[in-house]
Amino acid sequence: MPERIIQWQQYNQTILHPCTVVLVLLAGVLIFMLPRRLVPIPILTASLFVTEVQRVVIAGLDFNVMRIMAILAWMRVVLRGETRRFTLTPLDKALIVWTVSDTLFYTLLMGTSQAFVNRLGHALNGLGLYLVLRFLIRSFDDVRRMVKILVALSIPVMAAMVIEHVWGRNIFSVFGGVPEYTVVRAGRLRAQAAFMHPILAGTFGASLIPLCVLLWYRGGSRPIASAGLLAGTVIAFASASSGPVLAYLSAFAALAAWPLRRRMRLVRWTIGLTLLGLHLVMKAPVWALINRVAVVGGSTAYHRYKLIDEFIRHFSDWWLCGSTKAGTWGWGLQDITNHYVLQGLNGGLLTLICFIAVVVAGFRCVGRSLRLCRGMYPEERMAWCLGCALFVHAVSFFGVSYFDQIILVWYLLPALIATFYLEAQKRAAEAQAAAAEEELLFVPA
Numbered sequence: 001m002p003e004r005i006i007q008w009q010q011y012n013q014t015i016l017h018p019c020t021v022v023l024v025l026l027a028g029v030l031i032f033m034l035p036r037r038l039v040p041i042p043i044l045t046a047s048l049f050v051t052e053v054q055r056v057v058i059a060g061l062d063f064n065v066m067r068i069m070a071i072l073a074w075m076r077v078v079l080r081g082e083t084r085r086f087t088l089t090p091l092d093k094a095l096i097v098w099t100v101s102d103t104l105f106y107t108l109l110m111g112t113s114q115a116f117v118n119r120l121g122h123a124l125n126g127l128g129l130y131l132v133l134r135f136l137i138r139s140f141d142d143v144r145r146m147v148k149i150l151v152a153l154s155i156p157v158m159a160a161m162v163i164e165h166v167w168g169r170n171i172f173s174v175f176g177g178v179p180e181y182t183v184v185r186a187g188r189l190r191a192q193a194a195f196m197h198p199i200l201a202g203t204f205g206a207s208l209i210p211l212c213v214l215l216w217y218r219g220g221s222r223p224i225a226s227a228g229l230l231a232g233t234v235i236a237f238a239s240a241s242s243g244p245v246l247a248y249l250s251a252f253a254a255l256a257a258w259p260l261r262r263r264m265r266l267v268r269w270t271i272g273l274t275l276l277g278l279h280l281v282m283k284a285p286v287w288a289l290i291n292r293v294a295v296v297g298g299s300t301a302y303h304r305y306k307l308i309d310e311f312i313r314h315f316s317d318w319w320l321c322g323s324t325k326a327g328t329w330g331w332g333l334q335d336i337t338n339h340y341v342l343q344g345l346n347g348g349l350l351t352l353i354c355f356i357a358v359v360v361a362g363f364r365c366v367g368r369s370l371r372l373c374r375g376m377y378p379e380e381r382m383a384w385c386l387g388c389a390l391f392v393h394a395v396s397f398f399g400v401s402y403f404d405q406i407i408l409v410w411y412l413l414p415a416l417i418a419t420f421y422l423e424a425q426k427r428a429a430e431a432q433a434a435a436a437e438e439e440l441l442f443v444p445a
Contacts, residue, residue: 013057017175020054024068031072036082039136041149043069043129044408048153051194052404053177061117066408067124073132082135089418092134094361098354099127105347109322125407133415140379140423143416144218147211150412151228154208157193158231161201161238164191188240196404202244203396204409205235209251210388217378217385242301243399246293250395254388261370261384285309290398300337304399307333311341321348339397362390362414365421372424379424386417 027042034041047066055064063071077083103119137146164170164182172194173180183190183198190198212228215221236248260267279286291305310329317323322345327334336342344352366387373379393410402410 012060012062015054015176016056017054020050020065020175023050024065027069028072031069031076036080036136037142037145039073039076040133040146040412043073043132044149044153044412047405047408048157049172049194051172051175051177052196054175062121064125066129066405067121070124070128070132073136074128077132077135086135087422089365089421091358091361091365091414091418091421092131094354094358095127095130095414098351098358099123101351101354102343102347105321105351109324109346109348126411129408130411130415133412134418137415137419138423140382140420140427143382143420143423144215144221146412146416147214148221148224150409151208151212151215151224151231154205154231154235155227157201157204158234158238160193161191161235164193165189165238185240189238190240191238193235194405197400198239199241199243199400200402200404200406202236202239202241203247203393203400204406205232205237205239206244206247206251206396207389207392207409207413208232208235209248210255210385210392213255213388214382214385217381242293243396246399247392247396251388251392254391255385258381258384264367285312287312303332303335304337306330307336307338307341308398311338311344318344319349322346322351336401337399339401342401358414359390359394362417363387365417366390369417369421369424372421372428376427379427383420383424386413386420389413390417 023046027046030042031039046069050065052064052066055062056068057063103116103123106119107116109115133146137143160171168182168189169180170178170182170192172178175194177196178192178194183192192198192201195201195204208228209232212225212232215225215228233248236244257267275286278289282288287308288305290308291301293301307326310326310333311318314323314325314329317325324345326336326341326345336345340352340355343355366383369383369386370380373383390413393413
């Protein structure tokens with residue numbers, strides 16, 4: 001049975017399970033009825049527990065559950081005027097520019113109106129949901145609450161993946177798009193729950209680890225943080241995939257670097273120069289190290305190395321506006337298991353640079369938040385944990401291209417980072433104003 005069980009023949013037609021209808025209707029009602037701070041709950045729940053193949057097709061336009069949630073959420077924030085007082089951050093601008101570049105160059109690459117419609121759908125899934133989350137998440141408390149919601153929802157995901165390991169069947173197969181019998185590779189069951197691939201499910205689990213630590217440093221949240229750490233660990237390892245396990249280890253490596261938070265420039269230069277030195281002395285290019293980090297039996301680390309290697313060698317094929325020729329570069333390379341490579345193939349060099357700029361802007365917002373929150377505990381710890389979560393995704397991008405529900409999980413993170421950065425600016429300005437006022441009080445007349 002092939003590992004990537006995506007039933008392409010089911011696309012472009014309406015597929016709705018009765019449970020999906022009930023869940024979407026209930027989520028829609030809650031989106032309009034709940035207070036602003038709780039609106040993300042139905043959005044995340046409906047998106048995480050329904051497979052991506054469930055959809056409504058109207059006039060050739062596909063509306064999966066995530067897109068339906070995005071449309072309903074936009075209706076809510078517009079009707080209630082919750083888009084007011086919205087401030088753009090560098091991260092917001094980077095995401096908008098990247099989305100425009102991706103849409104434009106992919107359309108030019110394919111040269112069809114269908115390609116433009118396809119990119120608009122991706123923009124709704126990504127930027128549309130991102131902006132809605134930015135409108136809904138406005139404060140430190142909102143950031144903590146969103147993390148707590150996501151961690152709480154991971155617990156039933158863990159339960160579903162445990163059932164897969166015990167029973168050997170995926171309970172979400174009733175929705176279609178995922179296999180009924182759990183995929184086996186090298187004698188290991190690869191659980192995936194409602195995600196379209198085990199690696200994506202495992203990546204979700206690994207990305208939870210820094211967020212659980214974020215909750216740990218907030219009083220009263222340690223029970224849910226402990227449950228989340230267990231859920232993230234089980235989900236990552238139940239996927240039986242090297243990528244999630246490496247992402248999981250990278251989460252702890254990033255968290256352990258907390259004492260070096262004031263010296264991150266030195267850390268970056270050290271890592272960069274080390275990789276450059278290895279590239280100069282190794283017989284193979286430095287990215288060949290990817291071929292040596294397989295930690296799970298049956299891993300396709302060589303495929304990931306070869307994909308990057310051929311991507312660089314065929315720079316002239318894709319740099320202008322992308323390429324559809326990856327499958328001709330070598331056997332099996334039509335399977336793009338690298339999110340950075342996917343950006344270049346879909347939109348050329350400019351789109352790849354814009355995507356990297358999104359990641360860089362996220363880390364810059366985290367770095368500025370750390371400086372602004374210096375001396376404020378646990379806010380400084382929270383900023384660091386958000387940066388660690390971003391690092392996990394940046395590492396994961398080398399091993400898998402994102403699609404399905406993981407898209408929402410990914411876009412939630414920069415929304416949290418951008419909101420945290422704005423709130424840190426506000427708190428720092430208030431503290432500075434208070435200090436100035438206090439100083440004036442002690443100035444002799």
